[in-house]
Amino acid sequence: MEIFNSVSKRVESAIKAPVQTRKLEVSNDIASNTNTSGQETAKQLVEVAKKLNDNMKTLDTNVEFAFNDEIGIMFINVIEKNTGKMIRKIxxxxxxxxxQRMQEIIGTIFDTKG
Structure with missing residues (x-):
């Protein structure tokens, strides 16, 4: 809990306007490319994760964003700074x-041969 309090204090003390602006720019980039294929979307999400990680470095936090392309979901890792050990994954x-298993089951149920 102390880690989250420390992180939230650092985030609150940081300059909020530029961070919010960057967040909106990333959202607008994704919204403008809604007609893309699944692979292009995955590439875009990987780029978004990289941009978010760069923003987190400027805030001196131990939060990492990543994208799992197997299930198409973004996740967050909270890392202990001294040891590099993962504290939490969200x-x-x-x-x-x-x-992933639910997607496989749904694919099996709805996979029909004509």
């Missing part, structure tokens, strides 16, 4: 595996 690894 969503959890179990939730990501459940999502």
């Amino acid at each position: 969503p959890t690894e179990e939730a990501m595996l459940l999502s």
